[in-house]
Amino acid sequence: MELTRRRFIQLGAATGAVMAIEGPFANAMELELGGRGVAVDKSKGITEKGSDFDKVVPYTCLVCNIEDGGLAYIKDGRIKKLEGNDKHVSTRGRLCAKGNAGMGHVYDPDRILYPLKRTGPRGSGQYKRISWDEAIGEVADKLKAVIDSGHPNETMIHWGRDRSGGAYGRFMKTLGTNTGVNHTSTCESSKKIGMEPTWGPDIETPDFANTKYILNFGSNILEAAYFHNPYSQRVVEGTVKNKAKLVTFDVRLSNTAAKSDEWFPIFPGTDGIVALAMANVIMSEGLADTDYINTWTNYSADKLAEYLKQYTPEMAEKYSGVPAKQIRRIAIEFARTKPATTYTYRGPAKHLYGSYNERSTMLLPIITGNIEVRGGYCLPRGMGYGQPANGPEGGKEPSFLSSPPDYPLAGHKVAHLVPFWIKEGKQKIKVLMRYMNSAAYTFPAASVWKEVQMDEKLIPFSFKIDNQMNEDTALFDIILPDCSYLERWDPESMPSSLWPWLGLRQPVIKPLGEAVEFREVLKKIIHKIDPDGKRGMKKSWEFKDGEDYLKQQFAGVQGLDWEEFKKNGVWPIYGKLDPKTGMIVGKDGVPIKAEYGLPYREDPNGKVTVDGKKRKGFGTGDGKINIHVASWEKYGFNPLPVFKAHPWHWNKDGSSKLADDQMILTTFKWNVHTQSRTPNVKWLTEMVHSNPAWLNAATAKKIGVKNGDLIRITSPVGYMVAKTRVTEGIHPKVVAVSNTLGMKFGRFATANKMSGAGQYGAQDDADIKNIWWKAEGVNPNDIIVASADPIGGSQGWFDTVVKVTAAQSGDKLGDGKVDNAKHVEFFKETCRSLN
């Protein structure tokens, strides 16, 4: 230490001397932050000498759904390195761990690289290689039979992370089916349903970089979710550079909670009542922006204050466990600090009454006047693009599975209840098509999906466009090899910063093996069904290739030059990445500035009149923020933000229903994994390959287990055996198991050191023999009970009541048992009692 300090002082002295000559405003010679690359050429042994790449191709990431801008460095036709696109206003040259590891999806040694046809029983894993012609022929025959039967809805199209920018909708409409099912109810749909009637869009874009206070309810923005990389950059800027305070309410010490100034462990599903109590404190302390409420919302400040009085901090403490005096203190801090913003994600939303929770948290930035101000809670900035001409008309018959009548407000569907409805015979399905989704592995009650997909009476024919063999893919009759996201075209736009942008996903290399871009697969299918165009289907699918299709989509965007767009990967270009600050600067060298107050601008067509002038307003019927949502009242739901206690967790009198040995099971994403696509990416699984159940130290002591011991987690429908991770960083009544591991397919995922070429045409990876870890992943999805928010339709991911006990003799890690009959019973009971 002595020595170092002395050296450092010398260094400082030298610094001073130079400064005297150069003057205080001289520029440093900083190294560049990227945009061009060099690589070590390992073919010549370990050497420190670099060699340039052949080319750099911009693309848009799709390991998760954040859509960061990237640059792919290509050498000899192979992707050697990925890095963030320095021209991208949101990404600013950086990628997360998953994005950096993206070529692991391309060079996955177990990737499916040619069409497969099932030869054994479903789920047996027995497949044979077939030609594209044969595969398309069979798929087209089955789809044609459904069309010709006059019941087009019997084709069910189930997508997940569909970023085709409309191609799937076009395909569905061309087939005439309305049975399109997504994955949003397993994601965040109740957040969307809570927000949309309140102010228009389904998400907020907080100005984290310029804020002074961030109140985070259940978002793990520093590890995952919307929009991890761009938002984390701004959260750090806000907290470190701008000295903003970050306060997190979460059941678990996520990395976001860990980097917060204060973490409040909260009982699951009670964020809403804490927010309502805070709103009550703010109103009653006279700290609310009553002018704003009276001008820009559809509810008066006086009425709101009166309404909120029922939500006392003491009542909120009873449910949430957060002390009333802390609720009061944080509420006052939040209201007195300007600008301030809230942020939410799955924490409040993924519960039975997620939509109410979301609306309750949203009250806080509204009543403090932090909406659409610098450093506040801003509207998302998006950019649109068109669809190619000759779009299909679409089917007329409504689909039960796509628009379940019991969930009239669930505009993002209720996908996770679909297998139960299929079992009940609510709608007959003859063909199941799936894309970018592995429901029988990633959905709650995954085992029920598996049962339905295994049943040839319920699903006579199924095909999947995918390139990963996994628990779900292995159930399909035909598998068509999909391109990875680095080998295909997609149009992109995401409100991931305060600057709107359009992004391009384009092939950075030629697709490997026989992989074909899905757009062209869909075209092949339609052309096979309607070869001469007599059915009127072919006209919607007359494009040359993916590029031609996208060119048509972007043709109407004024000012966008296609060749420039391909060269930059993003449009518009707002400025240059400054190596000294990592910020985007304009021509004057000053960081670019965002625009604020969009709804308050004068607009002759505006719906709201303020100060005698017409203003643009919000995307609601009357242009105001709707604290009172009339459409909810119509269906018997409360039109005001309200707290409803979960009937599994609470008695009517507000006392806890949980027995001493009962807890709530929650899930989370490791920061280096996604739900199903990353376990076979070697660099990511090398870092996280073990998936222990987090237990609070006090709880572990009570149960009598130590760190690393096996435990049984028993839900109403089954049990699983997991390893314990004893920690101080979790609520004592919560057990958390990530649902991103546990896959039984793929050599990196399963730590299988057998080297050699893949089973489905992929090349060997020399690193397979270097696998040094044991695969200790487990997956809780089978024992998570399916339930749905009666308003938003969202899965109550974090609601399942479980018992945690020491493992029984003979239990092995990953063991488990599930009873689908109980899943069905529970589903029925749930639907009855909850609606």
Added chain:
Amino acid sequence: MAKKRMTMVMDVRRCIGCQACTVSCKTENDVPLGVWRTQIRAKEVGKYPYVRRHFYQWICAQCGNCVEASANNGVGAVSRRDDGIVVVDYEKLTKGRTKKQIDKEIDAAVEACPIGAFSKNPATGLPEKCNQCAHRVDKGLVPACVQTCIGRARIYGDANDPMSEVSKLLGTNANRPAPPNDCDDPHVFYIALDGSLVDRGALEGFQQIKTEDFNSGKIDQIVNSLGGK
């Protein structure tokens, strides 16, 4: 031109533990499984409900202890470049030498390292460690881990340039050299590693690659961002 002193400043306040650096290092340098040149290590401290998780950006401090050991061994395969980066010359290490001579040189360098920065490359059996992406630095680019760092928790530049960002950070923030304290001449500094976030005691929980592990080829590093085991 004045001699450069390439320096990495780890601003621990800004590290979110995302491991983007860890992966970008692997892909940039084609680092095989089981070998690490940088990692984010984590440790939880405190009792419920007052708990924190601290991150530590583990990396070769370019302190030169191995350079001295390598020189003392009479081979000098590990050396410090003019700009301060410590590199291994594999030709010098292996050419015309017996296995015993090579092992002796490796042992000298590895044993001198206070932080366990060397890993054994399974393909070559030779040690490797972070060289601050010297091939990038030579072309005017920051190291890959710095390039991708989401929180800008790694800043890289010339500490002999008074106007550089690293000079500014070192001059205006409390900072300390890379732990442990017996690094001879570190070129990696940490802001907020002591006291406010992670103290010396807290770091003892981190698993480091021990010399005997390296020599036995045992790979037992914990990189799970939560210190898994």
